[in-house]
Amino acid sequence: MPLDPSCLGAQSAPRRVSWQARDCVLYALGVGAGPDELAFATDDIRNVPQRMLPTMPVTLGVNLGVLKAAGPIDWTKLVHAEQGLELFDELPVTGEAMATSRIAELWDKGSAAVVVVDTEARGVPDDRPLFRSRASLFIRGAGGWGGERGPSAPADTRPGDPGLTVSYPTSDNQALIYRLSGDRNPLHSDPAFAARAGFAKPILHGLCTFGIAGRAVMRAVAGDPSRIKSIQARFAASVYPGETLHVDLWPDGNSVRFTTRTDEAVVLSHGVARIGPAADYIAS
C-alpha cells in the first residue's frame, strides 16, 4: 500500500534519552571491541578513562514511531538502506539528551518507498547540539503514490586499491550481544522469523556492521574518537554472524572513504567519514 505523502515533515515529540557507562561497554562489545580497545570495552580500568565509541549515537533517541504518520507499514518489508551520523561533540559516557525524530525525505521509487528519518539530539540541561543521525529506510511495496523518485545513488567509485584494510572477525553470537543495545528486531535472533524474511538464519544488524566499520576508521585513520565528525554508509548486502569483515579504507585529507566486505560480497558501500581536530572531552 502506498505511503501517505502528507507524512513528510512529521516530527516526534522530544523524548528524553539517557545512557550509562555500562551501556557504552555493551555497545562496544556488541560491535566487537576487545582487549585492544579497553577505553571503550571496559569502564573500570585504572588509568584508562572510558570513552564512547563514536558510532554509538546511532542507537540513541531514534523514534520510529514517527512513521505512523505514513500509514500502516509492513515491517517485514522494511530494510535499513543507509545510515549517516554527524557528531557535534564527543559524547560523555554517562549522559542525557532530548531527541526528536522527523521524516526528512520521502521518495517514491515506484513499487517501493524510501523514507529518511532524521534524529537530532541536544544535551540536557545545556541544550547544546550533540548529534544528528539519519536513517534511510527502504520499504518494498510502499511506493506508488505518484511522488518524486528522488536522486539516484552515485556510483561508488574509489581511487584504486585501498590505502589500508582492517579485518575483524565477528562471533557466532555477535548479533545476540549487539541487540542488548536496543534493536530487538527478531530478524537478528529468531530463525523462524529470519526464514520468513528469506534468510537461511538470523543476520547481523546493519548497524553492527556500521559500528565495526567505525572502529576501523577510528583505529586506522582518526586515532582519537573525537576526531570523527561524521560517518555514513549504504547497506549493500547482509552479513551472517561469524563472518569476517574486511574494512577497506581510502584516506584522503580530512576524510576517508571506506567499504566493508565479507569473503563473499561488499556489505557496506559509499562509506565516507569526515576527520577533524580532536574535540574537548565533555566530562560526565
Place this chain on the structure above:
Amino acid sequence: MPLDPSCLGAQSAPRRVSWQARDCVLYALGVGAGPDELAFATDDIRNVPQRMLPTMPVTLGVNLGVLKAAGPIDWTKLVHAEQGLELFDELPVTGEAMATSRIAELWDKGSAAVVVVDTEARGVPDDRPLFRSRASLFIRGAGGWGGERGPSAPADTRPGDPGLTVSYPTSDNQALIYRLSGDRNPLHSDPAFAARAGFAKPILHGLCTFGIAGRAVMRAVAGDPSRIKSIQARFAASVYPGETLHVDLWPDGNSVRFTTRTDEAVVLSHGVARIGPAADYIAS
C-alpha cells in the same frame, strides 16, 4: 602472613540476591552461548521459553567478605582452585534468594593456605533450598599456622579415551563480556594488573571456562538444563581469551566425568557432573 585459623566456620549475614531475565542472557553470552542455545542467550524469542544456564548460580550470592575473619589477604596471591555447585531445583530466569557464605574448610599447605567458602541460597519468599556452591581458594604465602594439611587431590584417572569431545572457541573479548556478570577482578581485563600477576595478558575467568564446560555437559549428555544436579571441577591452568576449549566427556550412568583443555594444556581437571531426572520448572 598465616591466616587466622579461628576463622573456620565464620559466616556472613544472609544477603538478598536477585536476578533478571537480562542477567541470565548476559551470563549465557559471557560463557559463549549462541544461536544454537537461544533459550539461554535470548529472552524474547517466540515459542522459546527462556531458561537459565545451570552453572549461572556460581555467580549468585557469593560473599567473599567472609574472608575478613581470616585476617588481611593479599588478593594478588589468591587463585580459584576448585569450584562445585549443587542444584536443588532449576532456577527461574527472574528470581530472588537469600544467600549465606561460610568458611567451611581451612587447610594449611605449608607456605600456602586453602580456604573453602560455601554459599547456600534459599528462595524468597518460599525459603526452599535452591543451590549450594563451593569455591576453594588457594592463597600463596598464607599458610604456616601449624594446621592440618587436609586431603590431597586424588589422581584424575579417567577410563581411556573420552566418549565424546565438544570444542568451543572463545572470543578475544570473552572475559570482557563475562565480567559483566559481576566478577570485575582486573586480572581479567587490565594488562598492567595481569602483568604484575605474572601473565602475558589478562586471562579468562576460571568460572567462564567452568560455564563453557557446563554448556558441553548439558549439550552432549544432560539435554535439559534441569537434569544437571551437580557439577564440579578443578582449575588446572589458565586460559587466554581467544583460545579454543575442548571439553572431553566420559559419560557413565548417572554421572559424567570431564576435563577441558586448550591446544596447550589441560585447564579443568577432575570434572564431574551428576545427571538426574528433569526437574519441574519453577515459573518466575
